[in-house]
Amino acid sequence: MAQSSQKINMADVARAAGVSMATASRALNNENGVAEATRRRVLAVAEELSYVVSPEASRLAGGDTGRVAVVVPHISRWFFAALLEGLESVLRAADLDVLLYHVDGIEDRHDFFHRLPARRKVDAVVVLAFPVGEEEQRRLGLMGVTIIAAGGQHAPYPNVSINDETAGRQAMDHLLFLGHRRIAMIAAVDPDQPDEVQPSGRSNAYYAALRDAGIPLDERLVVTVDWGGDQGADAMAKLLSRPEPPTAVYAHSDEVALGAIRTLRRAGLRIPEDLSVIGIDDHPVAELTDLTTVRQPVREQGELAGRMLLSILRGEETEHDVVVPTQLVIRGSTAPPRS
C-alpha cells in the first residue's frame, strides 16, 4: 500500500474529485469559496489517495515557509541548550520547523550577518542570548522577516529575559544578610560577544548592594574573567592570594562558582565553613553540588519566546519586553562568616 504512493499531486486529486486545481487547493487549505459538499469530497479523495502537499511547491507559489531560524552563540552550554529546548518545543508543537544556526566566534558571526544564510528560508528568526550590534541589526533587517530575542538583555525586538541586576541583588543580599562584609565578585564576560554590548547588570548589582550596605568597595576583590569554569578557578586563586581574602564569593554564573570551589577545595578550605560561594542560573549541577544560587527559569524563557513568536506570526499584538522572575535558592555553599 505505502509503496503505491508514488507521485500523486494535486492535479490527481482534483481530477479524481472532479474539480479544478484551484478548487482543490482551496478545499485543502480550508479557505472559503468552496461549497461544503465539494470540500468534503476533495478531502475524502485526498485522504483516500494519501496525498500530501509538496511544501516546496506550496511555498514557491506564495505560501509561508513554515520554518523559523534560531541563532545561538553556543549549543553545548546548558543555558543555551535549555533555552533552545524550550523554544523548539512550542515551535514544533505549532508545526513549525526549526533551522538551527550556531554562530560560533567572531569570525563566524561576521560571516553569518554578511551572508545571511537563512535568507529566504524562514518566516522569522529568533536570536537566543545573542546581543546584536547596530550594524548587525541593519543586516538582519533586510531579511525582511519577523525577529525576536530571548535570554539576552533587552533588545529592539520583542524579547524575553530576566533582570540581571535583580538577580545579582538577590545573590548579594543573601550574602549580606548572612553577615558577610568582605565579599568578592568573579565577573564573567563572554569573549565571543563584541565588547560594545554587555552592560552587565550582574556587576552593577554588586556595586549597588555594597553601596547600600555602606561597605566600601575594595577593587582587589573583583576579578573579571572570560566565561568558563576554569577561569573561575584561576580567579579564585587570585582572590585567595589577596592580603585580606574574602569571606564570601559572588560569581556571575554557576560554572564560574564551581571553578572557584575547586580551587578552594584543593587549597583545603571547607565550604561553607571557611568560605561561602554563590552563583547565578541554577545550572542542573548546582543542585548536585549543593551550590547556593539564584535560579532563572531558562526553558520557560524559551517557551515564552516561542509563544510570543507564534502570536506575532498570527498577526496579533504582543508585549515587547517580558521579564521573568528569578529566585534565590539556598543550598549548602553559603553560611554566616566564621565568627
Place this chain on the structure above:
Amino acid sequence: MAQSSQKINMADVARAAGVSMATASRALNNENGVAEATRRRVLAVAEELSYVVSPEASRLAGGDTGRVAVVVPHISRWFFAALLEGLESVLRAADLDVLLYHVDGIEDRHDFFHRLPARRKVDAVVVLAFPVGEEEQRRLGLMGVTIIAAGGQHAPYPNVSINDETAGRQAMDHLLFLGHRRIAMIAAVDPDQPDEVQPSGRSNAYYAALRDAGIPLDERLVVTVDWGGDQGADAMAKLLSRPEPPTAVYAHSDEVALGAIRTLRRAGLRIPEDLSVIGIDDHPVAELTDLTTVRQPVREQGELAGRMLLSILRGEETEHDVVVPTQLVIRGSTAPPRS
C-alpha cells in the same frame, strides 16, 4: 547598497554575469561543464548581490533541499548538545541547513515516526544517540533519504560511536588497579528509550571486569536507576545502607557520579579518602569537580558523523561503523582503598 537586495533571483544573477540561467545554475552548484573563468564571474556576481538560491524552487525543479534533519532525544543535556554542536559545525560549513527535531518522550517519539514531519523536507536525517526500533526503521525508510547515526550504539545505518564496554573496562580496571575489591555499580538507563534497546556495554564491562579479577559478584552492590544526577544520589544512599558498603563506586555517567558524591559528602564521607568514585563521559563539570572519569570525544563524534554524511551525500563510499577511542582521565575522586 544592501537594501536594494529585495528580490534577486537566479535570472538576475545570470543577467548580471552575462550568462544564461542554465550556466548560472551550473556554476552555482559547482557542476562541471562551466569554464573556470565563467564560474568565477558568476560566483562573484552572486556574492556581490548577496544572492542565495531558493531551496524550494531548487528542490521543486529536481535538485536537493540542502537541508538535513537531526533527531535528538534531548537537547539540554550536555552530551546531546555537544554532539549536535559538532554535527552542526561541519554541516553548516558545507552550507547545509540543519533542521532540529527534538523527540521528547515516548509519545512524541511515536508521533514523530508516525507523521514523519521531516518528510520531503530534507536530503538526509541523522539520528543522534537515539536507538531506533525495527518498526521505526521501516517508517524512516519510507522517507527515502540517507540516514546515519551518531553517539548511540551500532546501528543498521552508517554510524559513529564509542565502545561502551571498553570504556567501562577502563573505569573498572582503574579501580581494580588501585586495589579496590568491593566495587559498586550505579547503572543508568534512559527512561525515554524503549526497553528493547540498550544492551548496556557499560554494565557488561562491570561483570566482565569482576570475573576477570576473580572477584565474586555481589548483587547488592549494583543499583539501576533512571538517568539523572538525583537518581545517582538516591542510589548511593541505598549503597551506603548495605551491611558491607563498597570502597569504590563505578557510575555509568558523570552526572550520576556527581549525584553519588553529593550523598557521600552529606554523609560526611571524604572523597577519595573514604570512598572512590569514577564516572564516564568527561562532562565539563567533571573537570570542575575533580572527578575521575573516562573521556569520550563527544563533539568529535558529531563532527565525524557530519563528515560521513557529507561524503555519502557526495556519493562516495564510507566506513559503516566507526568507533572512536575513549580514555581514562585520572583526577581527584579516586585513590587506593583505605588500608
Place this chain on the structure above:
DNA sequence: TTCGGCAACGGAAACGCTTCCGAAACGACC
C-alpha cells in the same frame, strides 16, 4: 421578464530553479 449581485468554480499565469538537448566554438589530427 430582466438585471444586479453573489457564491462556487475554472483557466492560466506566476513562483525560481534544474536539466535535457541542441548549437556554437575551438582544437587536433589526417
Place this chain on the structure above:
DNA sequence: GGTCGTTTCGGAAGCGTTTCCGTTGCCGAA
C-alpha cells in the same frame, strides 16, 4: 582545408502549488 570530438553554453520544458481574474449559475428584486 575538412572532419570529428570536446567543451562550454543557451533555450525552454517542466516541477507542484497558489492566486488573480473571469465565468457560470442562481436567486431575489425591480
